Amino acid sequence: MAYSYKNLFFDLDDTLWAFSENAHDTFEEMYFKYHYDRYFYSFEHYYKIYQDRNLELWAEYGDGRITKEDLNRQRFLYPLEAVGVADAALAKAFSDDFFSVIPTKSKLMPFAKEVLDYLSGKYRLYILSNGFQELQCHKMHSAGIAHYFKKVILSDDIGVLKPWPEIFHFALSATQSELKDSLMIGDSWDNDITGAKNVGMHQVFYNVNGKTDLPFRPTYHITNLKDLMQIL
Known part of the structure; x- marks a missing residue:
């Protein structure tokens, strides 16, 4: 690592x-x-x-x-x-x-629970999402993953969506996290990866759609969530 x-x-x-x-x-x-x-x-x-x-x-x-x-x-x-x-x-x-x-609905991405089981004992896990308050926590409970996360930070909380810097700074403040030891993991190149890079946060691009025209090299690039177990 x-x-x-x-x-x-x-x-x-x-x-x-x-x-x-x-x-x-x-x-x-x-x-x-x-x-x-x-x-x-x-x-x-x-x-x-x-x-x-x-x-x-x-x-x-x-x-x-x-x-x-x-x-x-x-x-x-x-x-x-x-x-x-x-x-x-x-x-x-x-x-x-x-x-x-x-x-x-409760379908998860492949190996999501296995990876969360592995990571939850080693790191502080948070959700940082553009989704709506009335849906996201319900979805997590339905899928059986809510207990893995210490906090859920949503764009609804401050009225600003990823990739704007304000939501990343808000997430760091709300979780008392430091930029230097924080990592953003997401499937959206624009919202998750570019947004994190623009505030100086390392990123893992989960490339679920086979995107090839990457404007820059992310900190990590994976095509399967299980790859996180090799990185972290």
């Missing part, structure tokens, strides 16, 4: 909790429950429209151009409007149901 770390800051979604799988499953359930097959050619047709607009809206939210309420209203309403269905009440019912179901 090249460095002596004490504090490990984990992203949650698609780093530990399998957000992409859990979200896909929940959206598919809601799609058929609310009979969206009346309006879309297939679930894949609906989900593609949703995902494309969702990415744009999250970028706007991250830049402070829209509120959390705007984000959640628009991303569920937009797919219906895109196919000529102006039904805000239907979108709201779908949204409310979605948010009640998704945090009950």
